[in-house]
Structure formats: C-alpha cells, structure tokens
Amino acid sequence: MNHEAFESLYRVLGRDFSNAGKVSTSIKDTLKRLGINPAVVRRVAIVSYEAEMNIVMYAYRGTVLLKVTQDEVTLQVEDEGPGIPDIELAMQEGFSTATPEMREMGFGAGMGLPNIKKNSDEFEIKSEVGRGTRLFIRIRQV
Amino acid sequence: MANPASSKSLTLADVRDLLEAEVLNGNDLSIKVETIGAADLLSDVLATSKPGTLLLTGLVSAQVIRTAIITDLCGVVFVRGKRPTEDIISLARESNIPVLATKLRMFEAAGRLYKAISEIQ
Numbered sequence: 001m002n003h004e005a006f007e008s009l010y011r012v013l014g015r016d017f018s019n020a021g022k023v024s025t026s027i028k029d030t031l032k033r034l035g036i037n038p039a040v041v042r043r044v045a046i047v048s049y050e051a052e053m054n055i056v057m058y059a060y061r062g063t064v065l066l067k068v069t070q071d072e073v074t075l076q077v078e079d080e081g082p083g084i085p086d087i088e089l090a091m092q093e094g095f096s097t098a099t100p101e102m103r104e105m106g107f108g109a110g111m112g113l114p115n116i117k118k119n120s121d122e123f124e125i126k127s128e129v130g131r132g133t134r135l136f137i138r139i140r141q142v
Numbered sequence: 143m144a145n146p147a148s149s150k151s152l153t154l155a156d157v158r159d160l161l162e163a164e165v166l167n168g169n170d171l172s173i174k175v176e177t178i179g180a181a182d183l184l185s186d187v188l189a190t191s192k193p194g195t196l197l198l199t200g201l202v203s204a205q206v207i208r209t210a211i212i213t214d215l216c217g218v219v220f221v222r223g224k225r226p227t228e229d230i231i232s233l234a235r236e237s238n239i240p241v242l243a244t245k246l247r248m249f250e251a252a253g254r255l256y257k258a259i260s261e262i263q
Contacts, residue, residue, distance in 0.1 A: 018204065020205065020208070021204070021205060021208030021209075021211075021212070022208075024208075024212055025208060025211050025212065025237070028211065028212060038193075038214075042193060042212075042213065042214055045212045045213075046188055046212055046213060049188065049208070049209070049212045050188060053205075105184070105201075105203050105205050106182065106183055106184030106185070106187075106201045106203065106205055106206070106209075107184055107185055107205070108185075109183055109185040109186070111185040111186070111188075111189050112185065114189075115185070115188055115189045118189070
C-alpha cells in the first residue's frame with residue numbers, strides 16, 4: 001500500500017431514512033480514491049453501512065470516525081440513543097427490536113451487528129442504556 | 143482475441159431479453175453477470191452476496207440502490223411489476239447501477255435465469 005494517512009469524521013442523523021447510506025457511500029468513494037484494495041474497501045463499506053443504518057434506525061444522532069493508515073482502516077462509531085441493554089443478546093443472529101417500518105425497508109432482521117463482527121478483524125462494542133452505543137472496528141489491509 | 147469464457151456467461155442484455163424487462167437505467171448492457179441472487183431482505187444481501195452479483199428483488203426503496211453500491215452488485219432487477227420512483231432511478235443513474243424492471247414474479251424470473259445459466263455452462 002502506498003497512500004497517505006487519512007482521517008475524516010462523518011455525522012449521521014437518526015430517523016433520516018432518505019439520507020441513510022450516504023455516509024457509507026462517501027466512505028467507500030474515499031477509500032477507492034486512496035487506492036485501497038477492493039476487497040478491503042468492500043468490507044469497510046459493508047461494516048460502515050450496517051453501523052450507519054443502526055444509527056438511523058435506533059439512535060437520535062451519531063458520528064463515524066474513519067481513520068486510514070498504511071496498514072489498517074478503523075471506524076469509531078458513536079451514537080446518542082437508547083443503548084443496548086443486553087449486548088450478548090443483540091449479537092445473536094436473528095435477535096431484533098426492529099419496527100415494521102424498518103423491516104419494510106429490508107432491514108431489522110437482527111443481522112447487522114453479527115455482520116459487522118464477521119467483516120471486522122477486531123470488533124468492540126460498548127453500550128450504556130439511556131446514553132448510547134460505541135463501536136470500534138479494525139480492518140487490516142495486509 | 144476473444145475470451146473463450148465470455149460465451150459462457152449471461153450479459154445484462156440477455157437478462158433483459160429473458161425477463162422481458164424494461165431497462166430503467168444502464169447504457170452498457172454488455173456487462174457480464176457473474177452470479178445472481180434473489181432477496182427481499184437487504185440484510186441478507188449485505189451478509190451473503192458476492193461482488194458482481196445481479197440482485198432480483200421485490201423490495202423498492204433507495205436502500206436497494208445504496209446496498210448495490212456498497213456491495214458492488216452488477217445490477218438490480220425489480221420483479222413483480224414493481225416500479226421504483228424517479229428519485230430511486232436518478233440515484234441509480236448517478237451511481238452507475240444498472241436497473242431493470244420485469245412484470246414476472248420472483249420465482250419465474252429466477253427460474254428463467256437459472257435455466258439459461260445451466261444451459262450455457
């Protein structure tokens with residue numbers, strides 16, 4: 001890899017369904033422009049999109065901090081929202097608290113968090129009920 | 143020199159003909175379709191699709207196009223006569239995602255494509 005280190009902060013608004021996915025498509029464009037390996041770009045894009053949809057569907061607002069170095073891409077996702085009471089349960093495939101509106105859009109099947117973990121080399125989740133949720137995701141380029 | 147493998151895959155033009163579909167976006171229908179999937183759940187597409195997949199779906203929303211961008215799909219076919227709105231089509235146009243629409247149901251559409259792929263491979 002031969003690209004410069006890059007950092008950018010993106011804001012995501014809860015319930016803003018019409019713009020849901022814009023941040024992740026912008027992250028994907030940025031990584032492509034930096035010349036990152038397409039398989040890595042795709043993994044980061046999927047992780048970022050799942051996390052962005054979670055903010056839109058469940059939180060009031062949130063941020064995604066993208067950092068790119070020679071060796072890795074990291075995403076720090078933070079939201080202000082209801083938080084997750086039982087993380088172990090939320091990480092189980094199929095567990096969901098989605099509304100019918102979310103399911104009509106093709107989401108809310110309880111697959112987002114497990115899919116983020118699956119596509120990450122390192123994944124951490126912390127949540128506080130009534131305050132919000134934080135994710136840390138690391139994807140190595142080599 | 144012609145690539146011998148090229149005769150062994152469907153193109154978007156073949157898909158259009160097989161599904162009697164209308165092309166809502168896409169100038170280049172010579173794009174090869176490597177693999178095809180059918181889903182109404184975008185979470186499944188995000189979790190299981192391979193890059194270059196053509197997606198058949200009965201779900202109509204801007205999120206279908208955004209999912210196509212994120213997962214490197216080669217195109218989207220809306221089935222069951224579903225019509226995307228103009229803002230969905232313009233998002234596809236800006237993002238260079240080919241979009242077709244067919245009146246066929248999911249089962250019939252997938253069946254025709256499966257048969258065609260089985261016959262040429």
